[in-house]
Amino acid sequence: MSIEARYAGDAANTSGESEQNVILKPLADRMRPKNLDDVIGQDEVLEPSSPLRIMAQMPGASQVVVPGAALLYGPPGTGKTTIAHLVASQSHRRMIELSAVDSQVDELRSALSAAERLKRRGEETVLFIDEIHRYSREEQDMLLPAVEKRLVTFIAATTEAPSSTLAPALLSRCIIVHLHQLGINGLEQIIDRAVASPDGLDGRISLEPDARKLIILSSGGDARHALTTLEAAASRASHRAQDEGTDALLTSDDVRTVVDNLPSCSVEDHYDMASALVKSMRGSDVDASIYWATRMLEAGEDPQFIARRVIVCAAEDVGMAQPQALQTAVSAAQAVALVGMPDARVPLLEAVIAVAIAPKSDAVLQAALAAKADIAGGKLGIVPMHLRSTKGFGDSSTSASTDTGYRNPHDFGGFVRQQYLPYGIEDAQYYHPKHSGMETKIAPWLEQYREASQSGQTTAD
Structure with missing residues (x-):
């Protein structure tokens, strides 16, 4: 089946879906905003004069130059895919969606060919590529002619930094839209809307305040994660209510049971939490340092990886302000290798605390960088x-x-x-x-x- 035919079939199914099929969809899909005004937590990038708003207008409706390519950059669950769909639907363009995780080169070629055929028929297309950082530079180069000739309105999404995501030639043709991690207020709105909406739980479930708070805290700012947790916990609460013949009340215990069964650490979490640990130690926040180290261990992180981060932080951020911090960090790494988990937790946290509370100086690091710069600059006497x-x-x-x-x-x-x-x-x-x-x-x-x-x-x- 061609991409055009697939699109047409999808559109037809969307308009004629049975109520049963809609209910079977995941809650996160059912609660997708219907227009850009419904998107929560991204007011800054969706203000009336923003590039995304202009892209979402009907072709020819704007008197200003309409951006032809955009890179949506931000953490998981901030609305990147949703916004791309809304730009297409509100501007009445066709939508071709690919994921760089599993799409093949032939599928990319087919998508570009389909967009070119639609263009010749006078139909505009939004080509959306999720996780574009997974594409090789050669695959990204295939997109250049279509973007340069405006055969498509190109939208890509990534969780990686733009400079390391796109080839320079493609990056230079894109506007960069930074979507921010959702805060507590935004997540509260999303959860409350899902509980009350006819497309969501339709008011059939009540939430304890502590359960609502726990869903938010366990989501990591990811709206999709929060809705997935809510749906699973609501199912548990609903079944319990049926068995007991009571009203469905979602409790903290329901949430804890669900959270314990959810994946705890993705590849992105691995690097983000390591960064949070180092920056907490550098910032002398001992409580945050303990939290991130413990959370990494609970997620199954290799304690030797954490120990290496602590050693680097002791050298770079404490340095000669307290040389003993490096000795403590190295000793902890040796203890981790000798005793293993779970006993390694204590000496590892001892080193984390020692580095966090130590006076800070990056003078040694700056000295190394300054000498390196002189040598690289040709000062080789x-x-x-x-x-x-x-x-x-x-x-x-x-x-x-x-x-x-x-x-x-x-x-x-x-x-x-x-x-x-x-x-x-x-x-x-x-x-x-x-x-x-x-x-x-x-x-x-x-x-x-x-x-x-x-x-x-x-x-x-």
């Missing part, structure tokens, strides 16, 4: 003669004085003026201690050392 090896590779030359002119600081009370950096960058300074933890003591010492090094003779005779 030769090793000063007095620092060169006299006995072959690896020689540390500890003698007081050699024929190269090297002076051993130990022979001068621990310090002697001489040049250590290459010529041309001898005055470079990379490490700048922060006023935090141990670095408050390091900073005055370093300032005194640099002043002594730069005063008077700075090279060995």
Whole structure:
């Protein structure tokens, strides 16, 4: 069956669906907004003059240039697919929908050919590609002619950052629409609408306030996840009410039972929660740090992966402000490898807490980046003669004085003026201690050392 025929069949079925078929649809599908005005939580990108609103107008209705391509970027459950469907339906364009997860190259070619045939017949098409970050660059390049010639109104959706999602040539032709994660108020509206709507639960179920709150908290800002949880919990509450001969009341226990059986950690969650853990430790929020580490462990995350994140954070974000934090993090990683779960939880959280409460400084990281930038910029001076090896590779030359002119600081009370950096960058300074933890003591010492090094003779005779 051609894509055009499939579209026509779908449209016909939508208009003539039986009530039974509608009820059998998942609650999240039944509660899809009917127009852009019904979309909750995305007011900023759907204001009257926004590009999406202009795209949703009938062809030729706008006096301004209508965007021909858009990338909808945001977390799961924020309405990307729904908005694409509404743009097509409100503008009376045909809709061709593909998912980059399971569509083949031949299917993409067929979709583009179908859109071209429809264009010749005077019919406009919205080509929607979900999860477009799964397409290779070659597959994305196939879309360029259709987008450039306006054979289709192109809409793509992704949860990945735009710069790493689309090939530059395609990205430059798209407007970027950032859909934000739904907040508590938005999710409350969505749940309440689903409970009351004839397309939803039609008021047949009542929610305990705590149950409603738990659905929201367990959704992670994902409206589809919240509606899926609501539907499953409502089914459990309805069956219990029938058995007991009482009114259907959805309780927190109903929600907990359902949440325990739902997938707990997707690939996106893996990276997002790891990021949340690191940023919480960096921000010295010990409670949030404990929460994210524990949530990752409960989701089945490898504790050694978490331990590695803690080590990196200790080095990059605590650094010399409290060097012991890195030792604690490394020790925790060793403990995790030795004892495994569930006993590894305690030493791992000990390291998380130690890094979170430690004073913070990224001075070591910034020093490394500054030195790297100088080297990448061509500052590759030769090793000063007095620092060169006299006995072959690896020689540390500890003698007081050699024929190269090297002076051993130990022979001068621990310090002697001489040049250590290459010529041309001898005055470079990379490490700048922060006023935090141990670095408050390091900073005055370093300032005194640099002043002594730069005063008077700075090279060995």
